[in-house]
Amino acid sequence: MQTPAPIDLASFYANPDRSVAVLNYNEHFMSSIFDLVNSDELAQFVQLFLTEQRAKTPADANPATTFNLVTPADYLTTIKAVLTDRTDAYNQFQPAEILASIEDLYSYYRTYLRVATMTIKQNDVMASEFMMIDQQFNDLVIRLYRTIEEKLQGHANHVYRQVNAGSTACVLLQKVNWPVPTGYEALKDIRFMSRLMLRPPMMLHTKSNKRKGHFTATAVNPIENFTGTNEDWYCYPALIGESLAYIYFHRDYLASGLALANLFQLADRDQIVGKKPDLVLLFGTPGVAGDDQPENGHYFYDAQNQLYVGQVPYNDQTTYFGYMKKMCLTLHNLHMIAEKRLPIHGSMVKITFANGQTKTVVFFGDSGAGKSESIEALQAVADEQIASIETIFDDMGSFTLADGKLYAQGTETGAFVRLDDLSSEVAFNNMDRGIYMNPEQKNARVIIPANTWPRVVAHHEIDMWVYANNYDDAIGVHRFTDQKSAEATFVAGKRKALGTTDEVGMSTTFFANPFGPVQEQAATQPIIDAVFDQLFKDDVYVGEIYTHLGNDKSQAKLNESARDLLAELLAL
Template sequence: MTEPAAIDLPAFYANPDRNVAVLNYNARFITSIFDLVNSDELAAFINLFLAEQRAYVPDDADPATTFNRVDAPTYVATLKAILTNQPDAFDQYPAAEILASIEDLYSYYRSYLRVATMSTQHNDVVSAEFMTIDQHFNELVIRLYRTIEEKLQGHANHVYRQTSAASSACVLLQKIAWPMPQGYESLGNIRFLTRLMLRPPMMLHTKSNKRKGRFTASKVNPLTNFTGTDKDWYCYPAMIGESLAYLYFDRDYLASGLALANLFQLADRQEIEGHKPDLILLFGSPSAQGDTDPENGHYYYDAANQLYVGQVPYNDQTTYFGYMKKICLTLHNLHMIDQGKLPIHGSMVKITFANGVKKTVVFFGDSGAGKSESIEALQTVADEKIASIETIFDDMGSFTLQPGGQGIYAQGTETGAFVRLDDLSSEVAFNNMDRGIYMNPEQKNARVIIPANTWPRVVAHHEIDMWVYANNYDDAVGIHQFTDQEAAKATFIAGKRKALGTTDEVGMSTTFFANPFGPVQEEAATRPIIDAVFDQLFKDHVYVGEIYTHLGNDKSQAKLNESAKELLTELMTK
């Protein structure tokens, strides 16, 4: 079925191909149910709804007796007649049939990601009120629905459910001046998201549910192809680790843009105004001419302005949130390598034992190697021995060599976690349900983005007690400490794993340093940093080893638990 054309009015945008709707409160704010039922915006959406409904109504159905075959003006006129108690409101169409159609219309609207926007020049004036304004409109929409519903059914509802009737989220937008280099002027009018209000749990659906390929370098700055405007683009200003990133995205990618709020710290106005970013991303912009693989993302290093500029094209494949997350991390990791820091693909946790001892452990490996599963298993076998486990980073961090050979510290990048639903324990899943943003929860590789820690804790300088490679391909059980530095380095650099289908890879694979997001692209620049890090770790007698997870073989929970028990014993004896 061909999707109907998008609605693009000053106060309302709806794209059925992306299931995204945008309400612009600045262009029009409706204050009564009668204003709403008389609005051009509602009439346009009803027309869109009816166009989709016709695909499911038999062609020979009589439009005179089938309510979903009427035109939009007739549909709206019927709603008005019901609202005003006109005696002939149900003469042509049975009340039950009208009610069924209204229920379908209401469900169809709520199937969209609905984002309300407000623009302001001064955060302190409107930020305290934008949620109240949005809540008022949500109450108005649900009041209109219930009024019509109860008139049609002839009695009041017995049960009321306070759904997010009008919007899934509301964002405050603001233009903020920053020192744009020559050639970046097209970004000048695009507004920053300065405040966000989400209504979790948010269930989002995208056309793609898997990432494929790798981001590659471009010889041309993506800004040369950029045609976005302040009407259809927004910017999420993020702190990725300590990197300042301006993440621009097309409004059809609002699902990915909003999900950033659960993953990266939103930068304050003071951090934006007058500050050139370290990273810029254009998400939903055409590839530069001559780029290989125009269906995937690219990055360009603007040496003159010391800026990494990333680009991901507009297509169905890139609707998967993994593209947004991984291009951001690729840009950040490239920036880290430039600064002589080592990007780490893994998870880091601070474990507090019941006896008061604290240990910091980094689990290392590519997607599906068993990093998060190892942490879950450790919690399972610990009984009362572990008081708490704090996640510092869930996917990507960095190691920094301190000056003068004074050791190494680690930092994280994300304040949240983007994890497979299958990997979550029921406790973690239920405890975070009311904060989560769920991506395609009914499909394979279903994901949730949940907050995990505060930005100050994530970017603090954390010393490392143990660094283990998540080995999901060998059949051994337990853990293994490397006594030979070169053997350890070879294992980490080889980046072997059995792919589990979370990307487009299947079977045994190798990835340089288990990290296709930066180190693969800049291997020559990364190798000397790896050498220096291993030199320092072995000099400091930090435990460097591997844990056998079994996830690429028999996926035995019992064997993984045995490995976790050995890890627990090691942590508690030293």
């Protein structure tokens, strides 16, 4: 079946190919059941629904008894007759047949990611007001559904479930004046996300569930191919570490755009008005013909404006949230390298022990090496020896040398993790805040808040830095005594790929980080050298932990390695 064309009204957009719907409350806010049932928005959505239903209906179905085969006009006429208790409502179809179709329509609408928007001037709508307005619409949709349902079944419901009937999220949009460089005028009128209201747990589904390839440099600024408008594009202004990023995306990527709220700090208005960003991402715009991996994404450094510009094309593959996240981090890491900071692909935690001691540990390695699993195992074997573990960064951070000292900072305020990597305790404790991506599939992910932005970007000293070794068969941890062999191990970036990307088997990645250091190896190497010099000068523990994830995935062996790690930490 060919996917029907999107609905594109000023007040309502629905794309069945991406299962994304956008409601514009500024254009039309429905305040009553009859306003809703008589709306053009509902009429067009019913037509979309019936088009898809007919494709699923057997060819020999009897039009006289199959309600899904009526015209959209007759469908709505019947609904209105039911609502007003007209006796002719059931002249052709039985209540049970109508009810079954209404249930399907209601369920079909709720399969969409439904995002309500309001565009404001200055601060004329406060946060509490926009949430209240959105709740009114949700109440209206569920009231219409229940009224029809109870009339058709002939009695009131025995159980009521307060689902998010109208919208999944609501966004306040606002135009922001910032110093738009020459050549970037197409971005001037695109609205910024000012406030977001999410209704977690959010279960989102995308057409892709895995990232492929690398992002590469392009010789042409992606802004030259940008054709978006303020009607179909939005901007999420993010603080990625201390980098200011303006992340522009097509509305069909709202699943990824909303998920950013659980991962990167949303910048305040006073942090963006009149401020030129460090990074700009155009997500869902064409690339340049002839570029390497045109289906994947590219970056460009605009030296004149001192601006890193990223581009990811509109296609099914890039619906996976990893593309949005990793391109943001690639641009940030390139910015860090230019500032002589070292991007770190890993997780950093601050452990508070029961005896009052605190230790900061950085787990290092490429995707699937066992960084998150090592932290989980450490927590599992610690019994009561660990009072708490604070996540400073979950995937990417940076090391900075300043005044003869080395410190670390994070980038993300949240975590984008595989569901399989989470303990049941962590998974259930965060369920009511999570944004879940394709939870029924392999490589299912959840994005959960982890820490506050001021805490993430604070200057943290480092007590231990360990490489997550998932390929050797050893057990425990190993401390490097030789600086050259330590640096060689970290720079080689060996791992056995687990299928979280398109790689399989043994692989090597420069400094275990394909998001910046790989692209700028010559600029990164001197920073690596300086960092290792400082680490060994300060006698910081630099080693590796054997995770076994690339071999037998033995939890018992990983737990044993975690016990050795715990012992080393307590001895520091």
